[in-house]
Amino acid sequence: MNLQLRPALVAFLGLTVITGLAYPALITGLSKVIFPRQAEGSLIRKEGNVLGSELIGQSFTDAAHFWGRPSVTVGPDGKPLPYNGANSGGSNQAPSNPALKQAVEERIAALRAADPEQQGPIPVDLVTASASGLDPHISPAAAEYQVHRVAKARNLPEAQVRDLVRQHTEGPQFGVLGDATVNVLKLNLALDQAK
Amino acid sequence: MTHAWIQSFIFLGLVLAIAVPLGPFIAKVLAGERTFLHPVLGPVERGLYRLMGIRGDEDMGWKAYAWAIAAFNLLGIAAVFLLQKAQGALPLNPEGMGKVATDLSFNTAVSFTTNTNWQAYGGESTLSYLTQMLGLTVQNFLSAATGIVVVVALIRGLMRRSALGIGNAWADLVRTTLYVLLPLSAIIALLLVSQGTLQTFAASVKTTSGQVLAMGPAASQVAIKMLGTNGGGFFNANSAHPFENPTGLSNLIHMVAIFSIPAALCLAFGTMAKDRRQGWAVMAAMAVIFVAALSVTTWAEAKGNPGLKGLPVNQMVSTEQGGGNMEGKEVRFGAANASLFATITTSASCGAVIAWHDSFTPLGGLVPLWLMQLGEVVFGGVGSGLYGMLLFALVGVFIGGLMVGRTPEYLGKKIEAFEMKMASIAILLPSAAILIGTAVAVLHAPAVASISNPGPHGFTQVLYAFSSATQNNGSAFGGLSVNTPFYNYGLALCMLVGRFGVILPVLAIAGSLARKKYTPESVGTLPTHTPLFVGVLVGVVLLIGALTYLPALALGPLAEHLTLR
Numbered sequence: 001m002n003l004q005l006r007p008a009l010v011a012f013l014g015l016t017v018i019t020g021l022a023y024p025a026l027i028t029g030l031s032k033v034i035f036p037r038q039a040e041g042s043l044i045r046k047e048g049n050v051l052g053s054e055l056i057g058q059s060f061t062d063a064a065h066f067w068g069r070p071s072v073t074v075g076p077d078g079k080p081l082p083y084n085g086a087n088s089g090g091s092n093q094a095p096s097n098p099a100l101k102q103a104v105e106e107r108i109a110a111l112r113a114a115d116p117e118q119q120g121p122i123p124v125d126l127v128t129a130s131a132s133g134l135d136p137h138i139s140p141a142a143a144e145y146q147v148h149r150v151a152k153a154r155n156l157p158e159a160q161v162r163d164l165v166r167q168h169t170e171g172p173q174f175g176v177l178g179d180a181t182v183n184v185l186k187l188n189l190a191l192d193q194a195k
Numbered sequence: 196m197t198h199a200w201i202q203s204f205i206f207l208g209l210v211l212a213i214a215v216p217l218g219p220f221i222a223k224v225l226a227g228e229r230t231f232l233h234p235v236l237g238p239v240e241r242g243l244y245r246l247m248g249i250r251g252d253e254d255m256g257w258k259a260y261a262w263a264i265a266a267f268n269l270l271g272i273a274a275v276f277l278l279q280k281a282q283g284a285l286p287l288n289p290e291g292m293g294k295v296a297t298d299l300s301f302n303t304a305v306s307f308t309t310n311t312n313w314q315a316y317g318g319e320s321t322l323s324y325l326t327q328m329l330g331l332t333v334q335n336f337l338s339a340a341t342g343i344v345v346v347v348a349l350i351r352g353l354m355r356r357s358a359l360g361i362g363n364a365w366a367d368l369v370r371t372t373l374y375v376l377l378p379l380s381a382i383i384a385l386l387l388v389s390q391g392t393l394q395t396f397a398a399s400v401k402t403t404s405g406q407v408l409a410m411g412p413a414a415s416q417v418a419i420k421m422l423g424t425n426g427g428g429f430f431n432a433n434s435a436h437p438f439e440n441p442t443g444l445s446n447l448i449h450m451v452a453i454f455s456i457p458a459a460l461c462l463a464f465g466t467m468a469k470d471r472r473q474g475w476a477v478m479a480a481m482a483v484i485f486v487a488a489l490s491v492t493t494w495a496e497a498k499g500n501p502g503l504k505g506l507p508v509n510q511m512v513s514t515e516q517g518g519g520n521m522e523g524k525e526v527r528f529g530a531a532n533a534s535l536f537a538t539i540t541t542s543a544s545c546g547a548v549i550a551w552h553d554s555f556t557p558l559g560g561l562v563p564l565w566l567m568q569l570g571e572v573v574f575g576g577v578g579s580g581l582y583g584m585l586l587f588a589l590v591g592v593f594i595g596g597l598m599v600g601r602t603p604e605y606l607g608k609k610i611e612a613f614e615m616k617m618a619s620i621a622i623l624l625p626s627a628a629i630l631i632g633t634a635v636a637v638l639h640a641p642a643v644a645s646i647s648n649p650g651p652h653g654f655t656q657v658l659y660a661f662s663s664a665t666q667n668n669g670s671a672f673g674g675l676s677v678n679t680p681f682y683n684y685g686l687a688l689c690m691l692v693g694r695f696g697v698i699l700p701v702l703a704i705a706g707s708l709a710r711k712k713y714t715p716e717s718v719g720t721l722p723t724h725t726p727l728f729v730g731v732l733v734g735v736v737l738l739i740g741a742l743t744y745l746p747a748l749a750l751g752p753l754a755e756h757l758t759l760r
Binding site for chain 1: 198201202205239243246247248249259262263266267270271274317319320328329330332333336337365368369372373376377380381384385388389390391392393394395396397399400401402403404406407408409410412414415416418419430431432435436437438441442443444446447499500501502503506507508509510513514515516517518519520521522523524525526527528529531532548549550551553554555556557647648649650651652672673674755758759
């Protein structure tokens with residue numbers, strides 16, 4: 001039987017070099033020229049420092065900032081480290097898992113405690129963990145839910161905060177793709193600028 | 196709901212718009228004809244043949260063809276395994292990733308070579324950039340090429356008359372990779388980068404707030420991961436990670452890329468069969484099942500999680516919020532896109548995810564699970580979907596033949612005992628691996644300890660793992676802790692059975708059919724391009740799928756649904 005070792009080895013090595021080295025190198029080179037900002041993580045820089053990426057959420061837990069989606073990512077030690085950009089992931093809790101209901105109840109309690117005057121039903125994205133643990137967005141409803149708390153903590157008129165939210169709200173892309181979003185990091189950075 | 200359906204129609208329209216020209220193009224490439232890409236890539240192709248010492252038009256019998264595929268894939272397994280073991284001493288490793296454990300390395304090597312892309316590891320915390328590129332990206336290409344050439348060999352078997360060969364495996368692999376996969380991947384990768392998908396060799400970035408952002412050459416891998424229905428994420432969160440899939444548009448590109456080649460191959464089949472209606476009939480059967488499956492998932496996920504009833508949580512779908520069952524989903528996609536994506540990724544053997552299927556509602560999760568169990572023949576994996584569906588077509592004409600008492604024929608070839616034996620093996624082996632694997636796991640205490648959700652859902656986690664691995668999907672009910680020797684070796688075995696336990700019988704059928712004479716159509720022939728045959732095909736797929744898996748599904752998602760209402 002002809003074992004075809006030479007064609008096997010050459011085909012494998014040749015195609016490996018083409019698809020595993022030449023192709024990624026070509027795409028990296030082209031990206032660097034055409035889309036340098038996007039290729040390197042859409043970073044938000046200020047005076048040479050990286051504040052974050054506009055695509056990756058960060059953890060906010062104080063009253064004066066908008067909170068993002070709950071994140072269940074863990075650190076290298078296995079302990080909770082929300083919005084860990086080096087270890088993405090979600091809870092994988094089933095809808096029937098009592099632990100999920102308990103987690104949601106705790107998140108509701110935290111939101112209520114941060115703003116006892118806000119008693120309306122809470123938008124679901126604000127009390128459920130995102131898939132990536134790095135979701136940069138909340139829904140416009142989830143932002144509106146927090147306007148009262150943030151305005152109060154900052155001694156700003158609600159209208160001004162609501163206006164900022166509106167500026168950072170984006171509809172579905174091209175009007176149809178995906179859902180409406182508010183970018184939490186960019187909104188909070190804008191809040192910190194506002195006086 | 197309207198919003199969900201508009202997005203689904205845009206998706207299906209784009210798939211069709213791409214498949215119509217791509218199908219005949221693939222047929223042309225694999226017939227060895229000149230295309231507009233030959234001035235650039237032709238010299239590369241000829242150079243490879245010279246080094247390999249082969250001629251592109253040398254025909255192989257099915258056994259030589261099968262051995263070539265096996266040898267090529269064995270080399271792939273060895274290379275990915277060794278790269279993981281040696282990555283600590285190799286370049287392009289800015290995060291200093293060390294060598295990977297043996298059971299995990301083996302699992303990942305088999306996983307990417309069999310087009311499964313099951314991942315018992317997190318990319319950004321385990322693998323160096325070099326391993327991702329030189330190991331995984333390469334297998335994303337080569338396993339996709341393997342699937343495509345096998346179905347093309349099968350179609351040749353159907354079309355050739357009294358022939359000994361079914362084509363040249365080496366030429367098929369080289370041509371598929373160079374002319375089909377590579378150019379399309381390059382386009383997709385650049386489109387993704389324009390949306391914000393990463394493509395850099397730089398090390399991770401630390402922000403002023405102390406957040407560490409993992410980086411890497413993601414777009415080049417993500418492009419072929421979707422196009423080749425591979426599905427292995429560069430990052431742990433797969434296509435839910437904003438650095439893989441940042442926007443609504445990038446998500447649409449992801450989804451269209453998954454179905455492009457599987458849909459195009461149906462039309463390539465029609466082109467090669469010199470009867471386009473044959474290709475459209477197969478595609479119609481796929482589309483019927485797809486739309487039905489999509490409706491169920493979309494409906495189930497939009498309703499939200501019944502387990503949160505009684506809490507002050509608003510799960511309504513509105514313009515102000517995506518709503519629905521949002522645990523394990525991303526706001527920019529919403530529950531509607533998550534349902535669409537989940538249906539696509541499990542219809543095809545892709546397995547990429549933008550939401551965690553483990554957190555889907557019981558019925559929303561049942562659909563992806565059952566789509567995999569059907570054999571991923573609804574568009575399916577590149578190549579594997581169509582050869583799977585053609586096996587069901589053989590079973591269909593066989594049953595039709597029994598009804599009218601005539602020897603069954605397909606495209607003028609008599610379907611006889613040998614073909615039916617091989618088709619039965621190819622359909623039954625994966626089913627056996629899924630059900631026996633699940634049964635063994637739930638009787639094995641350490642495997643049960645990996646379950647993370649209580650009740651019937653815990654059983655579904657195990658059933659999903661064996662279904663996904665065996666059918667070479669790669670998506671997971673991710674709560675199950677699968678990085679254990681039992682699952683790493685057990686699931687790797689299932690992946691091999693599900694891949695080569697089907698490829699070898701398919702090539703045997705190809706060889707047997709090629710040798711047969713052409714039988715002209717007669718009044719007793721069941722036409723295979725009519726709505727009636729589409730109905731027969733859908734019926735066969737659903738019937739075999741239901742008979743095989745309903746008992747297991749009743750213990751898992753159906754039981755969970757009844758307890759949660």
